[in-house]
Each structure stands twice: as C-alpha cells, then as structure tokens.
Amino acid sequence: MMDKVIREIEKRRDGYVDELAEFLAIPSVSTDPERAADVRRCAAYCRDALEKIGFSTAEVHETPGHPIVTADWSGAEGAPTVLFYGHYDVQPVDPVELWTTPPFEATVRDGSIYGRGSADDKGQVLCHWKAWEAHFAAHGRLPCNVKVLLEGEEEIGSEHLAPFIDANRDRLASDVVLISDSPMFARGVPSLCYGLRGLCYMEIHVRGAKSDLHSGSFGGAVANPAQALARILSGLKDHENHVAIEGFYDKVRPVSERERAEFGRLPFNEIEFRQQLEVPELVGEAGFTTLERIWARPALDINGMISGFTGKGAKTVLPGVASAKVSMRLVPDQDPDEIAALFREHVESHAPPGVTVRVENLHGARPYLAPLDHPANRAAARALAKAFDAQPVFTREGGSIPVTVTFQEELGTTSILMGFGLPDENAHAPDEHLDLENFHGGVLTAAWFYEEYAHNGK
Amino acid sequence: MMDKVIREIEKRRDGYVDELAEFLAIPSVSTDPERAADVRRCAAYCRDALEKIGFSTAEVHETPGHPIVTADWSGAEGAPTVLFYGHYDVQPVDPVELWTTPPFEATVRDGSIYGRGSADDKGQVLCHWKAWEAHFAAHGRLPCNVKVLLEGEEEIGSEHLAPFIDANRDRLASDVVLISDSPMFARGVPSLCYGLRGLCYMEIHVRGAKSDLHSGSFGGAVANPAQALARILSGLKDHENHVAIEGFYDKVRPVSERERAEFGRLPFNEIEFRQQLEVPELVGEAGFTTLERIWARPALDINGMISGFTGKGAKTVLPGVASAKVSMRLVPDQDPDEIAALFREHVESHAPPGVTVRVENLHGARPYLAPLDHPANRAAARALAKAFDAQPVFTREGGSIPVTVTFQEELGTTSILMGFGLPDENAHAPDEHLDLENFHGGVLTAAWFYEEYAHNGK
Numbered sequence: 001m002m003d004k005v006i007r008e009i010e011k012r013r014d015g016y017v018d019e020l021a022e023f024l025a026i027p028s029v030s031t032d033p034e035r036a037a038d039v040r041r042c043a044a045y046c047r048d049a050l051e052k053i054g055f056s057t058a059e060v061h062e063t064p065g066h067p068i069v070t071a072d073w074s075g076a077e078g079a080p081t082v083l084f085y086g087h088y089d090v091q092p093v094d095p096v097e098l099w100t101t102p103p104f105e106a107t108v109r110d111g112s113i114y115g116r117g118s119a120d121d122k123g124q125v126l127c128h129w130k131a132w133e134a135h136f137a138a139h140g141r142l143p144c145n146v147k148v149l150l151e152g153e154e155e156i157g158s159e160h161l162a163p164f165i166d167a168n169r170d171r172l173a174s175d176v177v178l179i180s181d182s183p184m185f186a187r188g189v190p191s192l193c194y195g196l197r198g199l200c201y202m203e204i205h206v207r208g209a210k211s212d213l214h215s216g217s218f219g220g221a222v223a224n225p226a227q228a229l230a231r232i233l234s235g236l237k238d239h240e241n242h243v244a245i246e247g248f249y250d251k252v253r254p255v256s257e258r259e260r261a262e263f264g265r266l267p268f269n270e271i272e273f274r275q276q277l278e279v280p281e282l283v284g285e286a287g288f289t290t291l292e293r294i295w296a297r298p299a300l301d302i303n304g305m306i307s308g309f310t311g312k313g314a315k316t317v318l319p320g321v322a323s324a325k326v327s328m329r330l331v332p333d334q335d336p337d338e339i340a341a342l343f344r345e346h347v348e349s350h351a352p353p354g355v356t357v358r359v360e361n362l363h364g365a366r367p368y369l370a371p372l373d374h375p376a377n378r379a380a381a382r383a384l385a386k387a388f389d390a391q392p393v394f395t396r397e398g399g400s401i402p403v404t405v406t407f408q409e410e411l412g413t414t415s416i417l418m419g420f421g422l423p424d425e426n427a428h429a430p431d432e433h434l435d436l437e438n439f440h441g442g443v444l445t446a447a448w449f450y451e452e453y454a455h456n457g458k
Numbered sequence: 459m460m461d462k463v464i465r466e467i468e469k470r471r472d473g474y475v476d477e478l479a480e481f482l483a484i485p486s487v488s489t490d491p492e493r494a495a496d497v498r499r500c501a502a503y504c505r506d507a508l509e510k511i512g513f514s515t516a517e518v519h520e521t522p523g524h525p526i527v528t529a530d531w532s533g534a535e536g537a538p539t540v541l542f543y544g545h546y547d548v549q550p551v552d553p554v555e556l557w558t559t560p561p562f563e564a565t566v567r568d569g570s571i572y573g574r575g576s577a578d579d580k581g582q583v584l585c586h587w588k589a590w591e592a593h594f595a596a597h598g599r600l601p602c603n604v605k606v607l608l609e610g611e612e613e614i615g616s617e618h619l620a621p622f623i624d625a626n627r628d629r630l631a632s633d634v635v636l637i638s639d640s641p642m643f644a645r646g647v648p649s650l651c652y653g654l655r656g657l658c659y660m661e662i663h664v665r666g667a668k669s670d671l672h673s674g675s676f677g678g679a680v681a682n683p684a685q686a687l688a689r690i691l692s693g694l695k696d697h698e699n700h701v702a703i704e705g706f707y708d709k710v711r712p713v714s715e716r717e718r719a720e721f722g723r724l725p726f727n728e729i730e731f732r733q734q735l736e737v738p739e740l741v742g743e744a745g746f747t748t749l750e751r752i753w754a755r756p757a758l759d760i761n762g763m764i765s766g767f768t769g770k771g772a773k774t775v776l777p778g779v780a781s782a783k784v785s786m787r788l789v790p791d792q793d794p795d796e797i798a799a800l801f802r803e804h805v806e807s808h809a810p811p812g813v814t815v816r817v818e819n820l821h822g823a824r825p826y827l828a829p830l831d832h833p834a835n836r837a838a839a840r841a842l843a844k845a846f847d848a849q850p851v852f853t854r855e856g857g858s859i860p861v862t863v864t865f866q867e868e869l870g871t872t873s874i875l876m877g878f879g880l881p882d883e884n885a886h887a888p889d890e891h892l893d894l895e896n897f898h899g900g901v902l903t904a905a906w907f908y909e910e911y912a913h914n915g916k
Contacts, residue, residue: 031769031770031771031772031773032769091773092767092769092773094767094769094773095670098669098670156771156772157772183675197674199674199774201772201774208737209735209736209737210735210736210737211556211884211887211888211889212553212556212884212886212887212888213735213884213886213887214857214884214885214886214887215757215759215761215785215787215886216655216657216787216855216856216857216858217641217752217855217856217857217881217885218735218752218856219752219757219758219759219785219787219856220742220743220751220752220755220756220757220759220787220856221740221741221742221748221751221752221757221856222735222737222740222741222742223737223739223741224759224760226691226760226762226763226782227691227692227694227695227759227760229688230687230688230689230691230692230760230763231688231692233684233685233688233692234685234688234689234691234692234693235692236685237685277667277668277671277676277680278667278668279666279667279668279680279681279812279813280811280812280813280814281681281811281812282679282680282812283679283680283681283810283811283812284678284679284680285678290679293678293679294675294676294677294678294679297678298678299673299677299678299679300677301673301677301678301682301685301776302682302684302685302688302765302766302777303673303766303767303772303773303774303775303776303777304684304765304766304767304768304773304775304777305684305688305763305764305765305766305768305780306763306764306765306768307760307762307763307764308760308761308762308763308783309550309552309761309762309783310762310763310764310781310783311489311490311550311552312489312490312491313489313490313550313614313820314489314614314615314659314761314783314785314820314821315489315549315550315552315761315762315783315886316657316659316761316785316857316858316886317761317762317886317887318759318761319760319761319762320887322763323768324684325766325767325768325772325773327673327677327772327774329673329674329677329678352741353738353739353741354737354738354739354740354741355737355738356738362771362772363772397674397675398674398675398676398677398678398679399672399674399675399774400674400774423675426669426670426671426672427672427675428670428671428672428673428773428774428775429669429670429671429672429775429778430669430670431669
C-alpha cells in the first residue's frame, strides 16, 4: 500500500516548497487587529487547500474572533479516527528590521525555508496536507478516518477554540488528537513529545505622576515608576533563580529519578547549546540541569518592558508610567489561575511607595502530560523510525500547546505531539525557518503514521 | 524713560501671542536627525527676528552640529554689557498621542499657550526680544549694551557651544550673562535662581542570547536580559532611596543650616505639590524635605527603558536585549565624569551572570552656584518686583543649565537666572505650556531689567 503513496510523494516533492511559500505569504498575525482580513484570507486558503486535497466537507466557521477551519473524511470503516489539529495564525514579526529577508516572502537558504510561520506552524501543517494528498492520489482514500481542525488564534490564547469544541463534540469525536507543532529534539533525532509546560501570562502597569515630568525639576522628590517596576521585577526571582513568589512551587510535581536519568541519556550538549545561543554562560534555577529547567521545572520570564523615552539620544524625562509583560511557564500540577492570583498578590504587596500598580492577567494554559504507551504514540514512533531511519526519543517540551489540555478536558482525548521543527529555528523571533530535510521527512512520517495507526491503532 | 517703553509694550501686547505661535510652529527638535532642516530654519528665523528688532549684526554661525545665532548692540557707552543666552531648540514630543493639541500648532487654553518650546525656552526668549523691541521703538536704543547668543543644541548637551565660546571670547565678553530658562518658584512668586544641579546621563545595554528566543522553549535555562537589567536598575538605589553607587555622595556639599532654614520659609505646600502630580505620596531620599531633595541633593532617575515585545497582546518571547537610560542630577561638588566612572564601575560589577553589559556615557554637566549679591542679581530683583508687584525669592533649581558652567569656565562670567515658567508647565512632557500672564510679566521684567542694570549695575 505504502509504496504507491511514497511514489506519489516523490513525484510531487519538488513543488512542495512553492506551495509552502504561498501559504507563508499570507500575513496571518492573529494578535494584530490590522491583520484581521489577512487572517480571514488565510482561513479561506486552508479550506480551499483541504478541498483540493480531497476533503469535500472543508468548511470555515465564524467565531467571535478569527475563523476556525474544519474538514473530515470518514470512509475508512472500522479504522480508528484521528483528529488532526494545527493552527494557521502566526506570531508578530517585530522587530522586523532584524529579519534577513522579509518575513512574508519565504526564501530558501542553506537548506531551510525562512519566513514567519515556516516552523510554527504552517510548515508542519503542510506535512499532513501533503501526506493526505499522496494517500488520496495513490488509493483514493486515507488509511484511517481523519478529521481536521485548524484554528487562527493559537498565538493569542485560543480564546474561541474551547467553546467551538464544546459546541461540536460529535463533529470532533475521535480516538486520538494528532498535533505537529513541537520541535524535534535535535537534527537527526526524531522525537515524540509527551509533556508540555503551561503558561500564565501577566502584565504589570505602574503609574507614578499624572504625566511625564522633567527629571531635573522633579527628580529625587517623586517616585519613578520605571524604578518601581525594576524593583518589582527584580524581586520576582532570588539570586539562585528560584521564583520568589510565595507558594509558587507548592504544587510542582518533582522531577522523578527515572525522568532525570532518561533526560540525562539524551544526546544533549550544554556547551553547544550555549554556543548556539551565544551566551557567556547558561543561567537557571539552582539544582537542575538545562533540560530539567526547560521541560520539568516552572520558569518566569520578562517578555517585554517599556517606560519613558526609548528613542535615540538623551531626554531628561521622569516617566509617568512603566509596564512589563511577565509570563510563567508551569508544570504539573500548577494551575494558571492559582498562579495568576499568587503573582498578583506578590506584585501588589511588593509595590514600592509612591506609585500605583495594576496587574492584568493576559492568558493562561494548563501544563500537559500524555501516556507514553498510547497506541497512537507507538504508531507515531514506528512512522518516525521509518521516515527518518532513526529510533525516536520521547521528550518533554518547554512551550505550551494549550489545546492539548482543551482536548483532554472537552473531549477526553489524548494528544500525540509529533513535531518536525528544530529547537533553534526562531519560532517566535526574527528569521524563523524550517529545515527542508525535516519538512520532507515530516511529509513521509505523516504518510506512514496514518497507515501504521490504521492497522495497529486500536 | 521707562514710561515710553511700557507704552510701546502695551501697544504691541496683543500681537505677542501670534508672534510666539509662529516661533513655536518651527519643530526645532535638536535630538532628531530628521528635524535637522527645521532646526536650521529656526536659526534663520531667530536671526531675522533679531534684525527686525534692531540688531543689525544678527548672524547665523555654522557649527559641526546645529547653528548658533549671535547679535550685539553696543551703543550704550559707559553702561555695562549683558550677554543674553537662550536656546531655540526644543525637546522631542513623544509620546505625541498624549498631547491635547498638536505640539507644533500653538493653542491658547485657560490663559496659557500650549506647544513644544512654549516654556522651554522659546517663550522666555521672546520676552527679551519684545523688551528690546520696545526699548528700540521708544528711544532708538537699549539702556545697556546687549549681546545675544542663541543655541540649537541645549536639549542635547550643547556640544558645540563651548568651542564656539572659546573661539569668540572677545565677541562674547560681558559683565554678566542673563538667562531666562528656569521656572518661577510659583504663580505670583517671581524668583531668581542661584543654583542648578548638574547631570550625568548614561545608558545601559544588556545582551543575553544572540536573538530573541521562544520563552517556552528556552525560558528557565537562559538569562533574561530584561530581568538582568531590572536587577541592575533596582540595585541603583537602596530602600531609603539613597543612591547605592559606591562613592556617589563623597563630594556632595551638605545642605547648610541657613539654606535649610531659607528653603523652609518659602511658600511651598507639599500636599498641593503631591496633589498636582496626582501621586499617592511623595517619595525621596530619607532625611530631606522635598525642596532639599530637588534643589540641593543629587538624584538618580530612569529616563527610559525597553526590552522585548511592547505591543498589544501577549508575545511569548525571551528578549535578546534590554536597555535603559539612567540620569543622575548632581550638586556641588560632584563631577559628572567622576560620577560616570563610578556608575560604570557599579553597573559592570553588579551585572548578573549570563549576560553582557555595556555602559554608555551620553552626556554630562557640572552643577552651578552663583553669588546672590551680584549687581545684576540685585537689578533683576528690582525689575521682578516692579513687573510682578511682588518681592522676588531666591531659589535653587533641580534641572541643569550646563551653559552657566560653560560661561563661568570659559569667560569667568556669572549667570543670572531669571525665569518666567511655572514648575508644572510640562517643560519636557506632553502638553508643555506657558502661562500668558507670566509671559507678559516676563516682557515687562526684561524691559525693566536692562534699565535697572544700566543705571545701577556697575
């Protein structure tokens, strides 16, 4: 069966990059209100692409936010049903001046395709589109039943996805959810991810005087909101990089000895990791290795901060306001709402005198852990081994894919995380890219997965 | 003599606001390279205005930066010579969205004229132009000899003024320098300022990884430059708001008991001051009053800081860089170069691990103290009393007018600081404005000053 599918893939392979470039050319930045029409256009593009592949039921659904695209094919009687989830929205491109080539004009350099969304997540979504296309072309059918769910709000918290899933339980009912939105462990090391960190994303607003003041005429007599914010931010961690928020670690599940041992066996080179990032040293929570810090321990980061005059030159201003975005990555069994409350309490109780502080909860996501022995995980492992000619490893991941929690809570369905990106492909930064060898490996893996899962999945 | 001058002022008074609006309409923002042509246009405007008033020698001088405008009239044989100094450049207008009316379209509201440069310093410069105009119109001459020096780089450190003064010592030789670029103590309280703070303006640049990273994939394992910057900034002050830089206070001249007593007698209401600024409480160095903190004690303020994503919404980025502008207001006998070195040493030695820190010295200015009993100070006190019908007070000021130090060092000449702005007129902030009653009082004061100083100045 698969010989013919693989021939179809080989036949089409040379056109895949142009198709991906077309998909990447749509600037579907979900957080930017000015891009709303582009996001909508991207949804229509997905529907049309699915129709063309062979999903006659492809459909765009309106939500109060950006649209959701679904499709399904249920011609594989007796075979299990896979719900494929992906997202067609992308991160903002700031600072756009740091891109080597324009973010929405995909460019191939050194064996990678560069463009916003190449790794996260359009490139990985396309792997499945091309796998389905090849199956349909080879046999007029897919090996198992496939439902497709593509959203346009993944990068802004998926606000309207859970209500949609809740209202479409039957339409989305499946044996497993399959997601390709996580990185491989490393080049040549195909990976299945069984754990994700959650997220609690907050913003702190500090106000001093009613307006900006002349720093000469007022400096020394009025609290400086930037200084107050710096004090608050500095106090969020102690000198050993433990988060200093009272109660923050109370529900953290300790890293087990078995996991520590398994993480330790992975081909991870701290020196290379440090050199790739060009940092003088790696810094993190005392008592843990780098992989433990990223995968199994919570973290707190300032994502952005701004106050006063930030242009060129010297403006002698005492700012009236200062603000910072701070996010915490959570691990089981931390709860984003509880952590948000602890954060708020900590910040408010540590506000210096002379300023007013407001804390805003921008969004949250629970952490996730999946069973390693799920039949779809085993099928995915076999597919990866065949496509990449290497035994896959089981990993966790530091990022969040909140929908895994949504699928668990709304549908009771486990998610399989089979990703084809690399960790250094700048998913949320300038010069985002996707290795083309992994992209083509991803197409092949996806093609194998549906076959393997159909025959050995139940 | 003065009756006729005052009649000339009354005759012209109704046209002054339109003339000021014309001056304010030129966006002479010296720090902005894109405004260089406007700055140049403003210099030509000043030359033309001085010519029209009666200075046949008005001239624009090129410098490696923005031009300098001079003029002189030396027809008052035997009378003393005043060097009037002002600046025609203005501060940037960011954040421009906080202006009620456009910064370069002057608007009169509630008895004040709103526009960038209205108080600092174009409005105050115009007071003298109008005084000279009235004297020339009334008597075809000025009471004393007047030299005019207007620069276009006051807001960016006056880099090319000292070399110009050095190269034009004879042209600028005078008995006293007169400057109207400081605020009155309060509405209805005409003031002469005898002390100014100096300035040391630094910028801190912190770099973490080579680029922005995904905060999920890397958060917890790599130093966050915004967090590192927050720690550095927080550590610049202790919890009693003393500057924590080693050696910072070593050369600070203590506030004398006499000054403390005099400051204490001024009509200053801390509650009103706090209410005007709309701050929950006044915060400053422990052990000093508000006026002492602003006038006679050094201060440290963050003027601006930026890192990562500062747009709307939530971007899960771990920033690659963070930076902050930090300035220190200095008092005698602190030296800006010494303070810059102490600051650099402190910041570099307190840099957290995992980041690289670079400290940049943007500019500096020495503090200044003038003799209270200078004949021009006494003449100015009489002029203020006549024009405002109130006894002037002697004050210090928290801001810097670095040229006072330049005149002292280059020409050995004392500067008299006779200002007509009010402290809450947003000199360096949105909605800068100048009270029109004080503006007209300023014209009258200036007219009286040259008369008083001519007759009783030597």
